[in-house]
Amino acid sequence: MTARRSYRPRTAALLAVLLMPPLVLGCSAASSPQSKSSSQAPNSDSRVTAAPANVxxxxxxxxxxxxxxxxxxxxxxGVCVTPQGNWIVTTFPAEKFKRSWLDAASMYGGTYLVGPRWAISGELTVLKTLRKKVGGELQELRGIGSPAPSDPSRASTDPQGQP
Incomplete structure (x- = not known):
C-alpha cells in the first residue's frame, strides 16, 4: 500500500503540469478581449467585424x-452594381492567394478594402461606405511609376556613393 501512495504525488504533479498551460491560456484568452473592451470607452470609429470570405x-x-x-x-x-457605385468583391480560399492577388494589383495602384481572405475594389467613397457594413481595412497600393514619397534623409545616390 505504501507503494501506491508514492505514485499519488507524482500523478498529481504530472496532472498539474499538464493541465496548467491550457487553463492559463484559456483564462487569459477569454478575459483579454473583455477586459480591453470594458476598459475602453466606445469609439466613434468603432470597428465592424470583418465579413466572411464568401462573395x-x-x-x-x-x-x-x-x-x-x-x-x-x-x-x-463578383460584381455589384448599385446606385452608390459599382464595386468588385474577390474572395480567396487562403490568405496566400489574397497576398499574391494584392501584389499583382499593386502594379495598377488604387485603394482596396481588404479583409480576411477577401478584397473589394471600387471608388474610395464606395469603399468607405462598404467598410461600415463589412469591416476590413483600406489599403492604398502604389502603381508602377508612382513617385516615392519625398524623404530628404533618404537622398538617392549612385553606386559610388555620389549624390
Missing part, C-alpha cells in the same frame, strides 16, 4: 445582388 455573403451584407464574374480554384469574383 454572396459580402454582397448580401451590402444589399447587393452580385453577378459572379470569375470562379477559379484560387479566387471567386
Amino acid at each position: 454572396e455573403k459580402i454582397a448580401s451584407m451590402t444589399n447587393c445582388t452580385v453577378e459572379l464574374r470569375t470562379e477559379a480554384d484560387e479566387l471567386r469574383e
Whole structure:
C-alpha cells in the first residue's frame, strides 16, 4: 500500500503540469478581449467585424445582388452594381492567394478594402461606405511609376556613393 501512495504525488504533479498551460491560456484568452473592451470607452470609429470570405455573403451584407464574374480554384469574383457605385468583391480560399492577388494589383495602384481572405475594389467613397457594413481595412497600393514619397534623409545616390 505504501507503494501506491508514492505514485499519488507524482500523478498529481504530472496532472498539474499538464493541465496548467491550457487553463492559463484559456483564462487569459477569454478575459483579454473583455477586459480591453470594458476598459475602453466606445469609439466613434468603432470597428465592424470583418465579413466572411464568401462573395454572396459580402454582397448580401451590402444589399447587393452580385453577378459572379470569375470562379477559379484560387479566387471567386463578383460584381455589384448599385446606385452608390459599382464595386468588385474577390474572395480567396487562403490568405496566400489574397497576398499574391494584392501584389499583382499593386502594379495598377488604387485603394482596396481588404479583409480576411477577401478584397473589394471600387471608388474610395464606395469603399468607405462598404467598410461600415463589412469591416476590413483600406489599403492604398502604389502603381508602377508612382513617385516615392519625398524623404530628404533618404537622398538617392549612385553606386559610388555620389549624390
